[in-house]
Amino acid sequence: MALAAKLQMRQSQALVMTPQLMQSIRLLQYTHTELERFIDEEIERNPLLERVSDEASGGEDGPEAAPLPDEPSSDWLEPELEWSAETISDKLDSTLENVFPDEPGAIDRLGPDLAAQWKSNSNGKQPASEGFDLDAVAARPVTLRDHIAEQISFAFVDPVDRMIAADLADSLDEAGYFRGDVAETAERLDIAARVVERVLGVCQTFDPVGIFGRDLAECLSLQLRARNRLDPAMAKLLAHLELLARRDFQALRRICGVDEEDLIDMLAEIRALDPKPGLAFSTGPTTSIIADVIVKAAPDGSWTIELNPETLPRVLVDQAYYTRVNATARNAGEKDFLAECLQNANWLTRSLDQRARTILKVTAEIVRQQDGFLAHGVSHLRPLNLRTVADAIGMHESTVSRVTSNKYMLTPRGVFELRYFFTASIASAEGGDAHSSEAVRHRIRSLIEQEQSADVLSDDAIVDILRKTGIDIARRTVAKYREGMNIPSSVQRRREKRAMAFANA
Incomplete structure (x- = not known):
């Protein structure tokens, strides 16, 4: 058969990772801080994007809001204490009258510049934070x-x-x-x-x-x-x-x-x-954890799952501004630029909506799987892996992995990273349901905390106790868990307990 070069047309399907698709995937694993930074950068680049409050987004002529899942009510949070400009003005006038009781116009004693500035701020009903920044005059910490x-x-x-x-x-x-x-x-x-x-x-x-x-x-x-x-x-x-x-x-x-x-x-x-x-x-910054999801007990015994409004960035697309500017575009280049900005803005709002819905969907399945933990504590934590959650909600395992990365859940038992609920499985000695490795660690810690100085449990003794309760575990696994929790060996614990008992005698 002769070899010859020739041209052929062939049709096939392939998955193409566009830049926007790659960015959508990255949005899933962004933390709250990283997401806020990314949105700020997008707002700087795109004139059609803006971040507005809930009050500003309700007007008829305002920008079109991106669709977001139902947000929980924030009534359970305590409102911030705020002083209006009128309240501060009254307090300052009262203070000045006490200092200068014989002069009704005591505010003028501040000097012409400060008096004029204060009167302007008071009459203009400006927030106190715009006229005075306490952080600007706070003392620098001593290093x-x-x-x-x-x-x-x-x-x-x-x-x-x-x-x-x-x-x-x-x-x-x-x-x-x-x-x-x-x-x-x-x-x-x-x-x-x-x-x-x-x-x-x-x-x-x-x-x-x-x-x-x-x-x-x-x-x-x-x-x-x-x-x-x-x-x-x-x-x-x-x-x-x-x-x-x-x-x-x-x-x-x-x-x-x-x-x-x-x-x-x-x-x-x-x-x-x-x-x-x-x-x-040390003056290092204190890092606070903001939960992405809030889980609360419902009156019927189930659990309500809500996205934390503090971690839901409200990004809006200003359609009115796009229409006004597009009508005055002078050439095709300007129209192409506006069309690209509109496309990117719509993509971002859809991606944020999809991100919020995906987090809510994954969290709902985790709560369903770990209902025993929420109701009874860590001893009822079930073994769980990413594939189980992915199969239950019809998503890929890698998507679940990205969603649970650096995301936190606020529960009645505290704040936990979503990864906390994924633990390895330890077989049951009686052929029943498997046990979560985290629950086994909790059991080992409890046994050691309850031991007496005259009866310190060795790793072999802990293995026997756990097997009697239906947990099939090896001695080396007990030693690994104990060392991972920074618990000393039985010999070291016996010495320390005897010393402490002698000191308390």
Whole structure:
């Protein structure tokens, strides 16, 4: 058969990942903060998009709102306390009259500029937040560096010592530990190492006590020295902190040369110290979790599932503005640009609507599967995987995975990540329903919390107890779960419980 090149027409179907389809998939796994950032960027690029409040979206001539699922009522939330401009004006006038009782026009004592500005704000009924920003005048929090710099200026008179102390302060980490090297500092500053050691010794007397310690043992020793409690026995204890971490109290008694009662007193003193004194000046931001879905008990015994309105961005397409601008477009390029903006705006509103509905649909199935957990607690948590939820709601497993990523559910039992409800399955010893791995962890933790000092449960004993209750589990699995919960072994727990029992006797 001869080989020859020829042209053929063939029709076939293929799935094409367009940029918009890829972005729709990414929207599913966005957190609330990431979604807000993305929408802000889209609003900046697209003049037909705007974010408005619920009140502004109800007008007849306003922009067309994107369809969204029914939103829950927010009456159960406490309203924010707000002061109107009239209320603030009355309070200020009353205060000024108290200060200047003989002058009815006391507001004029503020000066012509401030008086005019206040009268303008009061008469214009502007919100108080527009005329005064409390955050703009709030004091900046004192950092660890600021606190140390202030003490350096008082502790050292010699400019050279001050320079050395400032250089040492630059090597402090967030916990207040000195992470530098004295020899390297001395070589870099061309100063004798003994001078650097002397300056470091002065810095180690700064507040908070324990600052400038080079390791945990030195940090604790500085605090004990300030309390006049650093005796030879305590020094030996600090030199063997690894034995304390292993709860090897018998070895510590032998090394420190003390009896059991003295060792318990020493351990109590250690527990009262601060292992990270610098964290008292930590100014890191506090991250708050905003639930995406709210689950509440219904009067009929079922569960109501609602999307949190705080995580539902209301993005509107301004159809009126598009019609007005499109009518005045001067060329085809401007019309094409407006048509593209309208297409992208409509796509975004549809994608946000689909995202909200998908989250609600997945959450509803999770609540149906984990009804026992919501009603009775973690001991009734069922084993669940992504495929089970995907098959139940007719979606792909990867879609469920994206929806449950970094999404949170507010329930009567607290706030939980959606991923929390997906746990591995542990077989039943009696051939019944399987048990959730999280429920088994909870059971292990409960058994250990209830044990007595004279009857500490080993991993084998826990396995026997669990098998009697119908949980078929191996010893290595119990050990893995116990270590994952940072629970020490039975030997270490027995030592600690005996020490605590002796201390409470």
